[in-house]
Amino acid sequence: MELRQLEYFVAVAHEKSFTLAAKRLHVVQSAVSAAIAALEKDLKVTLFERNAQRVVLTEAGAALLPEALAVQDAVQGAHDVVDELGSGLRGRVRMAMLGGLALIDLPAVAGLFRARYPGVELQLRVEASGSSGNLAALLAGDCDVALLALSGPAHPDLATWELVRVPNVLAVPVRHRLARRRRVILADLADESFVDFPPGFTNRAIADQVFEAAGLSRRIAVEVAGVDEAAAFVRHEVGVALLPEYAARLTDGVRVLPVDGQSFEWAVHLATLRRRRPPAALRALLGLVTQHVRLLDGTVAGRDLHRAN
DSSP states (O other), X not given: OOHHHHHXXXXXXXXXXXXXXXXXXXXXXXXXXXXXXXXXXXHTSOOEEEOSSOEEEOHHHHHHHHHHHHHHHHHHHHHHHHHHHSSSOOEEEEEEEOTTOTTBOHHHHHHHHHHHOTTEEEXXXXXXXXXXXXXXXXXXXXXXXXXXXXXXXXXXXXEEEEEEEEOEEEEEETTSTTTTXXXXXXXXXXXXXXXXXXXXXXXXXXXXXXXXXXXXXXXXXXXXXXXXXXXXXXXXXXXXEEEEHHHHTTSTTEEEEOBTTOOOOEEEEEEEETTSOOOHHHHHHHHHHHTTEEOTTSOEEOOOTTOOO
16 A cells, blocks of 8 residues: 555545546546555555446445545644654645635735745645635545634534634625615615625625525626626626625715625635644744734734634
8 A cells, every 4th residue: 555545545535536526636547446446456455446427435435434534634743743854844835715705815914924924835725615615625635724614612632713703794786776775674685686796605605594594585697706807797797796894985986785584694714624733834824813803993812723613
């Protein structure tokens, strides 16, 4: 049994596809197939059931997966310990960000981190599917830390730290029929065209859940990936939107209204895998992120990273 075989096995298990696993690993599919075949021969078991539609773990494969992950974590931990004993921090930290999130000054974080820890390679990325994509990347081992927008309990495999809570409000154009109201109820919005985020974004998930629970449907006219872009569509009277209050109030030509009896609040969390002790380089990045959280009143405050959920 080789470490590379276990790496390929974990990739196929997460992707449920030999093709996608090969793409993730940046190798040809035949290399993945050969590695899995060799691993199955060595263990004398079948690890995956394969058909035209999908690849599924067998009972033996499901039993092997947590052990394979533990081996990967142990190898990474060995690298981390050796790196920490060297002169200054070394290694690599991969972070999945949330696009358009103005509440955390990530450019400042990245600049400070690279200046303080030149021996650490910092990689920042944005997933097209928002928090759900960040969560999938973290669970698959494709990043070391992720920003997640959560409206409920976090995944049980994660250690999380809440950074800031964000209330959403209704944003309407200043000439909209509801603009003169002090507040609205959900039923007032049943016939509106909405500007919203794609499926996978927490904003979208919260709104969909609230409307579905009330037995109301929504018409999505525009899907965008950024808060500022959504606010611009509202300003130009393309539709209404449920937006973070801090962003909606900063947009000219937009009126902000609360929705009576409904909570569209969510919270920004830092998340890492619970099973892995964060190495020194990752802990350094976590500390910088918490020092650059902008609260809704415009102030900046740190957070205690020792209080993980």
